[in-house]
Each structure stands twice: as structure tokens, then as C-alpha cells.
Amino acid sequence: MQLTVDLHSHSGYSGGVGQVSLAGVAETMRKKGIDVFGTGDCLQPEWLAHLEKSLVEREAGLFALQDPPESNPGARFLLQSEIIITADVPSGGRKGVHTVLLFPSFAVAREAAAYLAKCEVKLNMGRPFLKCQDSADVAEKLCAICKIDASIMVIPAHVLTPQGIYGSDHPIAYLSDFYGDYNDQIRVVETGLSADPQVLALIPELDNRTLISNSDCHSPALNRVGREFTVLEVTQVSYEEIVTALYNRKIIHTGEFSPAEGRYFLTGHRSGKNGHTSEQFCYFSPDTAPVDGVCPICGKGLTIGVLQRALELSAIQGEPRTLQNVQPRQKAIYMVPLTEVIAAGLGVKNSSSNKVTQYFEAVINSFESEANLWIHAENEIEKQLAATVPNKVLAAILSIKRGDYTFDPLGYDGEYGELILDRKTPWFGNKIVKI
Numbered sequence: 001m002q003l004t005v006d007l008h009s010h011s012g013y014s015g016g017v018g019q020v021s022l023a024g025v026a027e028t029m030r031k032k033g034i035d036v037f038g039t040g041d042c043l044q045p046e047w048l049a050h051l052e053k054s055l056v057e058r059e060a061g062l063f064a065l066q067d068p069p070e071s072n073p074g075a076r077f078l079l080q081s082e083i084i085i086t087a088d089v090p091s092g093g094r095k096g097v098h099t100v101l102l103f104p105s106f107a108v109a110r111e112a113a114a115y116l117a118k119c120e121v122k123l124n125m126g127r128p129f130l131k132c133q134d135s136a137d138v139a140e141k142l143c144a145i146c147k148i149d150a151s152i153m154v155i156p157a158h159v160l161t162p163q164g165i166y167g168s169d170h171p172i173a174y175l176s177d178f179y180g181d182y183n184d185q186i187r188v189v190e191t192g193l194s195a196d197p198q199v200l201a202l203i204p205e206l207d208n209r210t211l212i213s214n215s216d217c218h219s220p221a222l223n224r225v226g227r228e229f230t231v232l233e234v235t236q237v238s239y240e241e242i243v244t245a246l247y248n249r250k251i252i253h254t255g256e257f258s259p260a261e262g263r264y265f266l267t268g269h270r271s272g273k274n275g276h277t278s279e280q281f282c283y284f285s286p287d288t289a290p291v292d293g294v295c296p297i298c299g300k301g302l303t304i305g306v307l308q309r310a311l312e313l314s315a316i317q318g319e320p321r322t323l324q325n326v327q328p329r330q331k332a333i334y335m336v337p338l339t340e341v342i343a344a345g346l347g348v349k350n351s352s353s354n355k356v357t358q359y360f361e362a363v364i365n366s367f368e369s370e371a372n373l374w375i376h377a378e379n380e381i382e383k384q385l386a387a388t389v390p391n392k393v394l395a396a397i398l399s400i401k402r403g404d405y406t407f408d409p410l411g412y413d414g415e416y417g418e419l420i421l422d423r424k425t426p427w428f429g430n431k432i433v434k435i
């Protein structure tokens with residue numbers, strides 16, 4: 001059977017738009033087609049207490065709300081946190097690496113929190129810092145955490161972004177440069193919004209690892225929950241089965257945010273940063289980026305994009321690959337959050353306006369969920385929605401389905417790409433400098 005999971009999120013304790021309501025998340029999960037959702041921040045004592053009070057175990061390691069919304073009594077939660085591990089790296093300096101942890105029970109999460117507290121981790125932050133000396137120390141501490149329970153899972157998060165293991169900040173060449181001997185146990189890595197299985201196929205040492213996609217959302221909004229997800233083949237619904245499916249790459253497909261919309265896709269500096277005025281910005285695709293990595297506007301180091309880093313790593317790991325000659329080893333379905341597509345179709349900026357929400361609900365009534373919409377063929381979508389939504393909304397949905405869209409600009413330096421329908425822009429040959 002299929003299980004759709006989104007296993008990386010955050011509560012209000014990690015910043016964002018206020019505290020996250022689990023009932024609100026459950027309602028959004030139904031509309032987006034997510035079966036199991038990572039709770040986020042489950043090591044934070046107040047959030048952990050709230051989770052423990054609000055959730056009840058339904059299947060081994062999976063939890064339902066005590067008081068679920070009528071619209072989605074089947075919503076399941078899995079205990080999850082992201083931590084930032086810091087350590088000295090061979091290239092010099094200290095690197096911070098975002099890493100997702102999954103836990104099979106409240107007892108195990110509490111034991112892990114107690115161990116981290118002993119390592120002087122300040123757990124009052126939603127995304128706490130685990131300070132380590134070097135890669136050997138990272139391995140020792142991760143092994144100690146996994147000794148608490150063999151089914152704890154450690155997943156390097158959004159691996160190519162500046163905050164991920166391969167990020168350009170204090171760069172490393174191989175996972176083992178940071179995770180040390182623990183590297184052998186890392187079998188699953190998270191693509192992040194700015195990359196997809198095709199981009200990660202550039203990196204030789206990931207060839208035999210599973211790629212998972214998650215939303216990493218900080219809010220229950222319709223364009224946040226499930227903006228990326230992973231569909232697993234499982235024989236039953238349980239925590240253990242999810243972990244096993246991930247270890248064995250039982251991936252039916254991932255739902256992918258277009259990498260070009262992701263906030264770290266291209267290299268650049270956004271406006272308002274490092275003394276740039278609100279008008280000054282620059283972004284570069286890998287073939288046009290300054291070789292010295294220096295911003296032509298402010299003279300400081302550029303934020304290196306995910307695509308450029310992936311190409312660099314393929315060369316560093318001794319096997320120069322290009323996007324044109326790699327075959328992704330997992331199937332992916334590409335999506336743009338439906339509320340943003342509807343807003344673009346209507347020609348409005350606000351993707352949470354009443355009109356947008358009304359048409360979103362109409363589409364969901366026809367297709368059950370957004371995840372289900374995007375797996376249908378173009379003609380099916382056309383047939384089912386022709387009488388349901390205005391032509392311009394239908395046309396927008398169909399152009400996403402056909403791949404007939406781009407972002408202008410593409411995502412760079414913390415800015416999301418801006419959706420443009422019915423136009424294609426190549427990922428390469430982009431060199432825009434506005435001084």
C-alpha cells in the first residue's frame with residue numbers, strides 16, 4: 001500500500017508565523033494528501049509536553065490527535081526534530097549542519113533529549129545546537145543517540161543549501177568529512193526545496209542512498225504543508241515500516257517543489273543585503289557565476305546556489321557529471337503549490353485570498369487532494385475541472401502539468417522564484433546583475 005509522508009516541519013519555537021496548530025495541520029494534510037506528518041521540534045520541552053498531551057498512539061510509533069478535526073480523523077503524526085550540529089571541518093572553521101532526527105516513541109525522544117542536555121544542548125530552542133569538536137566527535141555523539149533505540153533515524157537535511165552538509169559555507173567534499181564514521185549509517189538524505197533527484201544525481205556518493213522530500217514548513221498554510229513529500233510503498237502503517245521503506249528505497253515517487261522556485265537554487269546576492277540598495281541584486285547560473293565567488297556589487301562572497309554546489313561536488317568527487325548526462329534514480333512528480341498556481345491564473349498576488357481558496361476547495365472536491373491532482377494526466381484534469389473552475393485557472397493548472405512555466409527571477413540567496421506561466425527560462429545562461 002502507499003503512504004504519503006512529509007517528515008520535516010517546525011513548530012512556533014523555531015520562528016515563523018506564530019505557534020502551529022496541530023488541528024490546523026491535520027486539516028491541511030487532508031487537502032494536500034499527506035498521511036503522516038513530522039511533528040517538528042519534538043525535543044523542545046514545551047512543544048514535547050504539548051505533543052504528549054494532544055496525541056495518542058494509534059499504530060506503533062504513529063500518533064493521532066486526541067481530538068481530531070472531523071474532516072480528517074486519519075491524520076497521523078511522527079515524532080521529529082531538526083538539530084544543528086556544529087563541528088570543525090578539514091577546510092578550516094566551524095560548520096553548522098542541519099540534521100533531521102526521527103523517533104519511534106515519546107520515551108525515546110525524552111531519552112534523546114536527556115542525552116543532549118548532558119551534552120549542554122540548550123533545548124529551549126526549537127532547532128537546538130549540538131556542539132561537537134570534530135567529525136570523530138559528531139560520529140560519537142550520533143552513535144550515542146542511536147544507541148538509545150536502533151530505529152532512531154538520522155537524515156541530513158536540505159543537503160545542498162548553505163545550512164546543509166554540502167553547503168558552501170566551510171565546504172566539505174564528502175559526507176564523512178563532517179559525519180566521520182557515522183557516514184556508513186547515513187542511508188537517507190533530504191533533497192530540500194531547491195534541489196530534486198536529478199540535481200542530487202550529480203553527486204556520486206549519493207548514488208546508493210535514498211532521497212527523501214519534505215516540506216520543512218513552519219506553518220499549516222495550504223502552500224506550506226506538503227509542498228514536498230515522499231510516497232512510500234509499505235506493507236503496514238507503522239513507524240518501523242516507514243523507516244524500513246526509507247532504508248530500502250521503497251519510493252514510489254517524491255512530490256517535488258520545482259528546484260528553480262527554491263530559495264537557494266542559483267548563486268547570488270539579493271537586494272537589501274550587505275549594503276545593496278533595495279534595487280541592487282545579482283544572480284548567476286553555474287556557467288555564468290564569477291570564478292572567484294565574489295559579488296560584483298558589494299565585493300563580499302556570494303551565496304552559492306544549490307545547482308553550482310552540486311556540479312562542484314561531482315567534480316570534487318572525481319566524476320564530473322552534468323544535468324544532461326545523469327539519470328535520477330527515483331521518480332519525481334513536479335508541482336507548484338496549487339494556491340500559487342490559482343493566484344497566478346487569476347492574476348492576483350495574494351495566494352490566500354477568498355477567491356483563491358474557493359477555487360482551491362473546488363479542485364480538491366474533484367480530486368480529493370492536491371497530491372492526487374498532480375498524478376493525473378492532463379486530459380483527465382481538463383475533463384474533471386472544465387465545469388468547476390474558470391478557464392484561466394484551468395489553463396494555469398494545465399501549464400504546470402505540462403511543464404510550461406518558469407520562475408523569474410529563479411530562486412536565489414533566500415528569495416523564492418516568482419512563478420511565470422507559459423514561458424520557459426533555461427536554468428543555464430542566467431546572468432543578471434542590477435547595479
Ligand SMILES: [Zn+2]
Pocket residue numbers: 082098157158163
Ligand atoms: Zn533546516
Ligand SMILES: [Zn+2]
Pocket residue numbers: 269273274276295296297298299300
Ligand atoms: Zn553583494
